[in-house]
Amino acid sequence: MLLTVTHTTRYTFAESVYHGLQRLRLKPKSTHGQEVLDWSMDLTGAKPEAHYDDQHFNHTDLVSIEPGAPEVVVTCQGTVRTIDNNGITGMHSGHMPLWCFLRPTPLTRAGNRVRQLVASVDADRENTLAFLHALSKAIGEQIEYVPGTTDSTTTAEQALTAGQGVCQDHAHVFLSAGRLLDIPMRYVGGYLKMDGQIDQEAGHGWAEAHVPGLGWIGFDISNAICPDERYIRVATGCDYSEAAPVTGIAMGAGETRLDVHLSVDEKLVGTQQQSSGSGGQQQAQGG
Template sequence: MLLTVTHTTRYVFTEAVTHGLQRLRLRPKSTHGQEVLDWTMDLAGARVEAEYEDQNHNHVTLVSIEQGAEEVVVTCSGTVRTSDNNGVIGMHSGHMPLWCFLRPTALTKPGSKVRQLVSSIDVDKGDTLAFLHALSRAVGQQVEYVPGQTDVGTTAEEALAAGKGVCQDHAHIMISAGRLVDIPMRYVGGYLKMDDREEQEAGHGWAEAHVPGLGWVGFDVSNEVCPDDRYIRVASGCDYSEAAPVTGVASGGGDSHLDVQLSVAEKVLGGQQQQQSSGTGQQ
């Protein structure tokens, strides 16, 4: 499938910025299941200082905010060819050893709720793939998809206790639970083509588990599927904080307001468009 993406991130400051740096993880990479055919990034109010790969093999663009800027606009657009591999990404690569994806983080540290969730799954934990599918279903059943109830700082334990959240929370809960039974787990941020609209409010997030014999396998709890050719992977990490599209610091600027405009569509070839499916956005 050919997918086109246009993603604009706009920060508006109430006062002029005196100094600022931002790390942008907005450029997908060609990997198993996707080929980036073209990708551009345009900046207003900022300039590129460096580009590099981080510890999770993500492409990072380091930009500085122009002194006196009251607005920063980052616009990315491109075309990605995707394929359906039943969620299988393949063998591990990058700079981080697998054992790093067993460690709890601030967002995925398990508590009593996550431990109860794992104990409630009546599937042989030695059958890793069967356990993960059962875990994905259990998280979706216990945490209703309700936007606006959580934020980027909500932990897996908090979201599970509340019983409400979005795709980021679903992924963090699954990651937290999987690590309890010694399965390397990571968070993935990217894009999902939705069937009812091209315009979206944000990107999407899901979990990946390292399964013996298969390597990394994706699980989208919110949509009850393993990622297919509707998905574009952009960045991954031990939790959302390591895969966030934009992180950084700024001096001055006063308060800031963030506005995101995102369009993900299938590129039509020969006048026909492939069948579309549903999806949900990420906070």
């Protein structure tokens, strides 16, 4: 499938910024069943300072905010070819050893509610893949998808207690529960082409678990499926904070408003289709 992405992130500042830096993880890479055919990033109110691959091999751009700029606008456009691997990303690679994906993080540290959830899953734990599918289903049943009820700082335990959340919360609970059973788990941030719509509310997030003999396998708890050719992987991490599309500081900015416009569409051979979407919130939290 050929997918076109247009992603605009706009920060508007109430006061004059005298210093600011932003770290951007917005560019996907040609790996794991996807090929980036073209990709561009335009900046308004900021300038590039450096680019590098972080510890998870996420492509990362470091940009500085121009002093006095009333706003910063980051616009990404590109085309990515994807294939359906039944959710299987493949064998582990990179500098981070698998044991790093077993450690709890502030967002995924298990409490009583997560432990109760794991105990309630009626599946053979010796069959790791079957257990993970049962766990994914249980999380979807216990956390209703309700946008706006959580934010980028909500922990897995808090979301499970509230019984409401978005894709980030579903993924964090899945990571927390899996790590209790010594299953390496990681967060994935990216784009999803929703059926029947081009405009998206925000970027999407899901989880991957490492299963012996198969490698990393994706689970999208919010949509109750394993990722297919409609998904574009952009960044991974031990939790959302390590895969967030935009993080940074702005000194002197005062109140800051964030608007995100995102469209993901299928590009048919011989045609060009492109449009813009709406929605978003601070630190570009996915849903």
